[in-house]
Amino acid sequence: MSFKKIDTNLTFADIALSNSRDRNRAIKRMKEINATVDWKPIEEILLRNYPVGKSFEGNEAYPPLILLKGLLLQQWFRIDSDPELETQINDRDSFRTFLEFPVDLSSPDHCTFSRFRSRLSPDAMRAVNNELLSQFASKGVAINEGIAVDARLVKSASHPRSKEKLAEEKKIRETPAGKLDKTGNPLKFSRDLQSDWTVKNNIPHYGLKEHASVDTRYGFVLATEITPASFHDSPYLPLCVASSCHTGNPIKKVYADKGYFGKDNRDFLHLNNIGDGIMRKATRGAALTQYEKERNKAISKIRYVVEQYFGISHLHNHADRARFTKMIINGIDGKLRQLAFNLFRGTKVLRTA
Numbered sequence: 022m023s024f025k026k027i028d029t030n031l032t033f034a035d036i037a038l039s040n041s042r043d044r045n046r047a048i049k050r051m052k053e054i055n056a057t058v059d060w061k062p063i064e065e066i067l068l069r070n071y072p073v074g075k076s077f078e079g080n081e082a083y084p085p086l087i088l089l090k091g092l093l094l095q096q097w098f099r100i101d102s103d104p105e106l107e108t109q110i111n112d113r114d115s116f117r118t119f120l121e122f123p124v125d126l127s128s129p130d131h132c133t134f135s136r137f138r139s140r141l142s143p144d145a146m147r148a149v150n151n152e153l154l155s156q157f158a159s160k161g162v163a164i165n166e167g168i169a170v171d172a173r174l175v176k177s178a179s180h181p182r183s184k185e186k187l188a189e190e191k192k193i194r195e196t197p198a199g200k201l202d203k204t205g206n207p208l209k210f211s212r213d214l215q216s217d218w219t220v221k222n223n224i225p226h227y228g229l230k231e232h233a234s235v236d237t238r239y240g241f242v243l244a245t246e247i248t249p250a251s252f253h254d255s256p257y258l259p260l261c262v263a264s265s266c267h268t269g270n271p272i273k274k275v276y277a278d279k280g281y282f283g284k285d286n287r288d289f290l291h292l293n294n295i296g297d298g299i300m301r302k303a304t305r306g307a308a309l310t311q312y313e314k315e316r317n318k319a320i321s322k323i324r325y326v327v328e329q330y331f332g333i334s335h336l337h338n339h340a341d342r343a344r345f346t347k348m349i350i351n352g353i354d355g356k357l358r359q360l361a362f363n364l365f366r367g368t369k370v371l372r373t374a
Contacts, residue, residue: 025081027121047115055119057368060086062152070145071137083129088137089149090120091129096361099337103131138353146356147264153360154241154267157367161374165268167237167298169276169324170261172254173331174226175247175351176342177216181227190214213346219250226250229343231355234261235327237276239370242330242359243267247352254280259289274298276324279317298323334358 067085091106094116100106110116110128117124158164182190191214193199202208216228230252233245244264246257258281265272274296277286282302290297300320301313309317334340338358343351 024084027084027087027123027126045115047113048118051115051119053372054364054368055121057371058153058364059156062156063089063149066145066148066152070142070148072140073137083133085137087120087122088129088134091134092138092357093361093364094119095134096338096358097365099339101339103134106134107131138357139350141353143349143352143356146353146360150356150360150363151267153363153367154243157241157363157371158268158270160371162239162367162370163270164236164239164241164243165265165270165272167274167276167296167323168234168243168262168265168272169237169327170232170234170258170281171278171324171327171331172230172232172257172280173341174219174221174250175229175231175340176226177213177228178343178346178351179213179216181218182212184218187214187217211346213343213348215249215348216343217249217251229348229351230254231340232257232261233327233330234265235330237323237326240326240330240366241363245355245359247348247355249348255283255286258286262289262293262295271295276320278321278324330362334362 064086071085276298279302
């Protein structure tokens with residue numbers, strides 16, 4: 022494969038800066054995160070799923086692991102754009118330490134990060150997240166003892182349109198002319214046509230929905246999926262549970278709010294020998310018993326961890342609004358956020374242990 026050779030040997034500039042680096046807390050944190058993970062299996066997953074770098078013709082490509090690490094830095098440090106990420110890598114010594122860049126090597130171009138993100142597949146990102154969580158489990162960090170499932174609304178990256186207008190634009194986009202820009206070239210930038218409308222608490226919402234499952238003990242994000250906002254939460258419980266199986270240990274119990282109440286989900290958990298932690302809700306002709314009310318209160322004290330993840334990512338990553346106009350790219354961005362969140366949290370857990 023034709024990838025750039027990154028020389029990790031110390032240069033004279035690295036040696037001259039070594040004293041100041043030893044006292045730099047940001048650099049220490051980056052070294053600690055690097056040491057927490059065995060990056061080789063993750064790199065092998067990326068190489069199997071990344072189509073670039075397999076030709077010996079043309080310029081050499083950046084190794085995909087370096088580009089993945091760059092996107093992790095973007096998540097951790099709330100960098101809103103790829104051009105700003107390129108600037109920060111060139112400017113910050115701690116970033117270069119995490120990427121294992123020598124002082125004399127410049128950052129990949131911002132377009133390289135953008136193309137890398139668009140070439141990543143959901144399956145590749147699921148495999149990377151699975152590998153990271155499996156490594157944590159092999160170090161004695163127990164996951165899957167219990168998982169909490171929930172969903173949140175995400176605003177569209179485009180301005181809202183009426184259902185009629187969206188239907189018209191979708192028909193136009195399906196035509197050959199609708200796939201070209203004004204100059205006749207293939208359309209690169211377009212508005213979001215995959216978001217749709219839903220109503221929550223009597224408030225209309227236009228956008229997407231993120232379904233997630235979180236480990237109830239350590240708070241690791243085990244799965245995340247993106248759908249249009251109108252899709253109901255309940256059918257996605259089995260998908261989130263199945264996507265949360267990262268180790269050989271079975272999932273013991275699933276916790277969820279009243280939105281997942283129903284016979285189908287109860288049967289799914291029963292058939293797979295998984296404990297039922299779904300909150301009950303009153304139905305026509307059957308009010309909640311006192312036991313069910315107390316049970317709901319007990320479950321709410323456990324399943325809060327998934328809402329905690331939503332709150333943290335909302336505050337630090339602006340995850341309440343989609344960054345891109347294509348749902349598949351927003352799904353990749355969500356899985357990158359999952360990877361960044363788990364890596365940061367796993368480093369803290371292992372340090373404490």
